[in-house]
Amino acid sequence: MAASDSSAFMKMVKKIGIKEELSSIAKFEKGRIEARQRKVLEAVRQEIQKAGLFLKQSVDTINIIRDLKSSKASFAIVGDGVFRNQGTHHTQRNLFVSDAILEQVAFTLESHRSKLDTYYQTLSGYRYRIDSLSSDSIIYQFPSDSSEVVNYFKTMLSILKEVAPLDSSITNAVSSIQHLLQDVDMFLFEVHTARNEIEKINANLAANLGNREFPNLWEKPKNKRPLPEILNISEKKESLALKFYLKDNITRLLLLAIIIMICTYFLNTLKSHLKENKALHTNYEGQLVVRYPVLSAIIISSSIFQFMFLDPPFIFSFILWIAAAVFLGVLFNRYITPFWMRFWIIIVAAFALSGLSNLILQASRIERWGMLALQVFGIVYGIYILQNKQKAQLRERKILYFIGIFTIIELLAAGFNSFGRYNLSKTFMIIGYSGLIIAILFLWTVRLLNEGLVIASQIYQHPDKKLFYINFEKVGNRVPVLFYIFLIVGWAILMGRHLFVFRQLAGPFNLFLTTERTIGDYSFSINGIFIFVLILFGSLFLSRLISFFAAEPDATSPHQQKIGKVSVGSWLLLIRIIIISTGLFLAIAAAGIPLDRITLIIGALGVGIGLGLQGLVNNLVSGLIIAFEKPVNVGDIIEVDGKSGTMKSIGFRSSVVVTSDGSSLIIPNGDLLSQHLVNWTMSKNRKRISLVVGVAYGTTISQAKEVITGILQADTRISTIPPPVVLARDFAPSSIELEVFFWLSDLRMAGEVKSQVIQQIQEQFEAAGIQIPIPQQEVLLRTPTPHSPNNKTK
Template identity: 30%
Template sequence: MLAPLHALAQDAAKTTPGAPPPLAPAVTQDAAHRVEQAYLKLGRISGAVRRGVDTEELAEELPEVEANLKTIRQNLTQYSSVINLKQVHLFQILLTDMQAQLGTWRTALATQGQQLTRMQGQLDSLGRYAITKQPDTTTALGRTTARLQRKQRRANLLIQRNQRTVTQLQTRVSDCYIQALELQDETREQLRRFNRRTLDPSNPPLWRAAAVDANRQAAAGQLVRESYTSQRRLLGYYFSENWYFGIWMVLLGAVFFAWVFRNFRVVNAATNAAKQPFRYLRPLPLAGTLVVVFSMAPFFDLNPPAAYTDLLELLLLLTLSVMLGRSWPRRQFLYWLSIVGLFFGLTFVYAANEPSPGLRWAMLLLNLIAIAVGIGFRRELQRGPRLAAFVPPVLVLFMLLNGLAVLCNLTGRLSLAKVCSSSGILGLTQIISLSAFVRLLTEAFHLQMQRSRLAGGVAAHFNFRKIEQGLRLGLSIVVCGLWLMTFTSNLNIFRPLYGVLDHLLSTPHHMGTFTFTVGNIVAFFSIVYLSVLLQRYVGYFFGETDDEFNSDPDRRGSWLVAIRLVLLAAGFLLATMASGLPLDKITIVLGALGVGVGLGLQNIINNLVSGIILIFERPFQVGDFIEVTGKTGRVKDIGIRASKLISLSGSEIIVPNGDLLSGHVINWTLSNNHIRVELGLKLGPDTDLDRAKEVISQEIQENPNTLHKVAPEILLSGINGQVYDLKVLFWINNIRQEQALKSEILAGIHRRFTQEGISLT
């Protein structure tokens, strides 16, 4: 486009009949240069307009948000008498999400509007290039200028059109944002009404209950149907905005299934894993995988739609019933089926917005049956195979809530009765499912242990029983916390409790010039506890074992103690940083305490420093056979303050590190495990000593556990009357087999002497 501009001066110099006189060459060249600059600037503006204003996606999604706001307003105004608490919570969550999205759109549209205003100013500034309003089209310069003007007008129209689009979208987005704020206020007001309605006796006592008007009941049922019909759009919007929850659920199920299925296949190839004590796991863990997925699904979102939670609960009950049917004793499983039946029965009778007296009596009967089932189930758990320790307390809570629901139903507080009864049955089914979830994970870990033992290596030396106990304890704490969150959400007290807890932990307290919070203190002690727990178990990940009867334990360096010290120091540092305490003040306090610690805890500090010296000096290692202060044993552990020895009789000897560093330590296995053994023999007077020595030497040399490169020494130590006293000295490979080898060689010498006719006295 700009190529002909370099020849405009020459073309303009040519005259035609009737044309005005030609411009001076310098003037023409200057005009061509200005036109060229204008073309470049206009091209940049046009490209920026096309690239910068992209509102198609926003324009497509905004109508859906407007329709959702209309649906929420319709439910809060027209159907306010039939919506329940979970639906109002759903409205609140959706409004919060829509407010965040609308806020993002407002910011984007404001930025685009500013860009268009800036581009418009740049377009208006092209007038400084002195483009004539009516260029002479008979010349090349004039024709180029005319094309430039047309392009400028098109760019101007494009900017104006985009400005109108952005302005219209800004108006609609602002209107939706204001509607969302108003509806948030309305949902908060609805929640306050629900709280007041729950505690107030909104219905007459059960013995005075009157029949519900059929027309009124039909009208209420019609409102319920219309409300659910209008909420289908909201459910679709919820699932479209939270689709990644499904991805996480599928990924969790796939990982668990592949993990268990592969481990079963490997273990079954070597042993028979089916005979192992797996209560819930199967070689094809379909039911177990579904239980794991459906047990964890509610915790991906604590405020899902009621239809979504009902569907998850239904799927969980079905898959859990399949798994428990082949795992629990018959009587326990019958109680479980009774609990499932109560769940469906209570769900059905609570579906009525204005229940008739008959349904209220049915609620009362179901609550009484629930109490009876809870009592029987608790007794059965005491007799038969027990569940996790956290199930019986929830079972007692289930009975108490059903008893409270009976009282509320009798006194007319029907809303509170529904809350108590539904929370009780949901809490019980969820805690049983979480108990199965913990058992499934521990069994899967046990299966992984078996595979690790088959694979050998460091994992084969793990103390899996202790690790499994820690895993079960940790999982139990986690699932109890998760259950408590969902249980309080069902009771509609999660938010108040969370607010109280947040206020308790985050409120600053002042002590002089020092400011702290309870949350900082909790974080400090929690991190210190975790670091202590981690250093206690870290040895198991480096091959440490508690098997005291291993004949040849691995020798591990004292660097394991260094790792423990590093973990403790790092944990204390992280705890200090998390507590918010200034490091300079801590240094001053530690310096002040150092004098008192040095004076009052001299022995402890001495042992601690001695332990650190032992780490780097390494006079012995874990697994060495040492003798100190008259005590002999194998080193089990080198601790920070003291070390542990295992004596030959199996007792554990705790020796302070200060004694190990300052006392005389005999290390029998510092460089090797060899030890010289001494045997005493008494031979008769008619014994051929040379032949006897040859037989003894052969027996020692043929034993594979003796040191063959050093010949045994057989010495005549004395002649006592008619008896020859022989002293036999030889080396063995392993000090831990000293007594067993002495017995074995003595038995072999006696057998050979008997064959040779040599008598022992």
């Protein structure tokens, strides 16, 4: 009985265990499913929230549609004269302008397409993830308990209420973006196809450039397009090209405006210095640059910095050149002779007419006759100028070479025009006129720039003239040859822009510069290296230029006897550090150098520092400490190691102190901080002077003190707060010593004031009968006796 009861009990226990096991498994499975369901539903909710936020940041489709419509209108304008209404023959100017417009249209549309594609991909990603999560079978496994089913349905219903409208919004947005993206892609294809066609036409024109394109000028044309239509389409295309270029180069235009303002300020400063020193010439000989600082700044800045505008349309360059030529004419007024002033006015007017002719994009017989008139005029007037006896009055004689080149080019242009080579004729005509104007502008830009630098070198002083690369003391008023080399290269580049051959050569050259090359794991391009070096060199040059012109005036100059406000020189080191650091980071970013390479360089520098650059780093860090803590500023009067002088400049590694004897003492920054540095300027340049005066015994001390006190109180250079003090110091062997103390507000007067005080004390003591005794000393002479040990005979 006992055995059967035991067996039954074990069976019951096993049954209970199996039941609990199944129950535990069911509970675990149920918990797992619920956890997974919560995770999936929460993921759905998060995706819904992200999608909702992203939809609020929708792409500006209205602006894109407007730009697409505007681009199609521009495309229609471009097609006129190229793909329809071609006239007798294509012209290179029309093709250049048309291609420039299409390039800007393609750039705008590709930018919009990139935004649309990104937006479309992101929206599609949200919808895909929401659909993927919503289709997970786990969320459709319902609980067995009815009350739990109701709660679960409520949770799903709340999520569905969020998903339904959002899913509809995403679907509509995706559909709308997709249709707009298709429209943009289709139109972009048309634009690229048109550009390829224009490129083919251009290549064909270049290959047959010397062939006849039109009948001879005296022959009847085969067909023609009315001039008003040509002018109308030319005006539309040129306006579009200018509008697109200005919009695309707004940053460069702002930079040019800033450069003009800085240059104007600098020239105004030079003019003010010349006026203060009464060195401004009434005829502005050698100082024309400061006659009208604003106009000079515009001429110099626009002439030099026009090269930062890449591949500008002719109308943009034409506006810059005309403005600079007019402003140069204002500078010329009553400065050059009337003959050469008339020459400038006439040649600028002829250039304006030739430029307007170059803006006409299709050929017409009337324009060809106008071109011939300008070309013949250029030939005749050029020969007249070259043979005239007024050449001796020409201030810039190198202009004659360009006048000769201009005459030859216009002769060739007239010949090409007469025999039907229209494209060659127009190209040579504009090269001739613009080449002459630009050459004169550049020659005078170089001269104005040199005048400004010469004036600046006379006004500003710096201990290291090498910082500016030109020793003006040797150059004088002669223009450096390097300036003329830059002039010729720049002139050749601007003239080459008119030729299609130049563009053909620029394409492969640009490809050579931008092609990625690989050395090991590092990829680079020639263009990236060039940009890196250019930016780094530019920042170093700017740093040194600021150091040159912001340097304190010479402390030994008689004009520099006042110390007041802290000048920019006190912040010069920080400014230079900021410029060089910014230039370095910009150079690295522009060149695309990976940061891990920079880390390797820094590591190598760390090893170098550990091996032997401690002194250099110490001086560099000391320079930074001086710049931030400012124990000494530029212009302070200091004493270091017993030597006094004025702090001239604070550099990266060392500082320069101009001593009282005029020499420049170069002190490493580390030594400047480690030694006992006395800064007189920090105490407002005040200094206490002391001197000792001896009076003879028997002198009334109070009378002597009154005489000395009267002398000190009468001198206005001696401070009254605190007042001068005269004390009886000691009984000396031959006199009673009086010690005099007084304060000066400018320590640089210490030597002069002390000398005059001593002189007045001596004079007034004599007048008052007070004797300054001469030091006396008794000398005893002893004669040695014959038996003295020192008198032994050897």
